[in-house]
Amino acid sequence: MRSWTLYLDSLFFSLSMSLRVVLILVLMAIAALIALKARFLTRSGTLAAVLLGFVVMYTGAVSGLVMFLFFFISASSVSRIVHPNKERNGRDMAQVVANGLPAALSLVLYRLSSYPEAFLIAFASCLAEAEADTLSGEIGSLSHKDPVSIVTFTRVPKGISGGITVLGLSAGVLSSLLIALLFMGTFTSSISSVLIITSTGFLGSVFDSLLGATLQAAYRRKDGSLTEAEIENGEKNERVRGIRWIDNDAVNFLSGLFAFSLSSVFAIIL
Structure with a gap:
């Protein structure tokens, strides 16, 4: 896999700047139509994904785009498979930005900084964190037991941020490893990078749960049940x-920055 991505990357960067821009716009337009048709994204989410995808491909070429699209497609697909009857409108702009902006910024720094390898690893780590967070929540919801709070270890209702399950944590580790292996197949075969991406991606998802249990706003309905919505039915x-x-989108963005910081520091000092 790495051989053909390297070939496509070199071919991409051999094009003039104007041709690269045109190629990216065409590919993003095709991806946008597919995402809208499949209801993976709303219109605002599609716009955000196109802009972030443009940045990712312009700085990370074909390899960067492959990883970026893999995250969005796999995360959305797993959600559909786990909850096939759940009504969905797709990810909106805030959700796309919260999950994708840290990764896109990592690639910008990859091109501009004196530590390109560190920020390339950070790019994958941000995607690994987002993948681990999404899949741990979706697959964890299949657990026969209610989750426990990551802070108090008492039972909490399913669907409330800050709850963890053994099944969800296991899914988080494996999904983070999956992104790391994809990185190994597209960018570099370094074992150390796989370890950094897997560990920091998973730790980022744990940090997400910690923020969800402490800083993220939670509300109580009149019947006593908990929700993350401030206003429901008026x-x-x-x-x-x-x-x-601080809502779920803010927590996702902060967790992405946490994974970015942790992975880039590890990549520089190790």
Whole structure:
């Protein structure tokens, strides 16, 4: 796999800047139509994905785009498989930016900084964190037992941020490893990079759960049940935990930055 991605990358960078831009726009337009048709993304989410995809391919070439698309397609597909009857409108702009911006910024730094390898690893780590977070939540919801709070280890309702299960954590490790192996097949065969990406991607998803259990806003309905929505059916719920402006998208973005920071530091010093 790595041989053909390297060939396509070299071919891509041999093109003039204008041709590269045209090629990226054409590919992004095709991907956008497919995403809309499959309802993986909303219109705003599609716009955000196109812009981020443009940055990713312009800086990371074909290899970067392969990894970026793999994350979005696999995460969306697993969600559909696990919950086939759940009504979905697709990821919106905030969700796409929260999950994709840290990875895109990593590739920009990969091209501009004095530590290109470190930020290339950070790119994969950001995707590994997002993949681990998504799949641990989706697959973890299949657990026969209710999750426990990552802070208090008491049982919490399914669907509330901050809850963890053995099944979900296992899915997080494996999905993070999957992204690391894809990185090994597209960019570099370094074993150390695989270890860094797998570990920091998983730790980033754990950090996501920690933020979800502490800083993310949670609300109580009138019937006493918990929700992450401040307003439902015109009724305002009582905030019982967290900071009002920190929602799931903010937590996802901060967790991506955590994985970015941890992986880039490890890559530089190790």
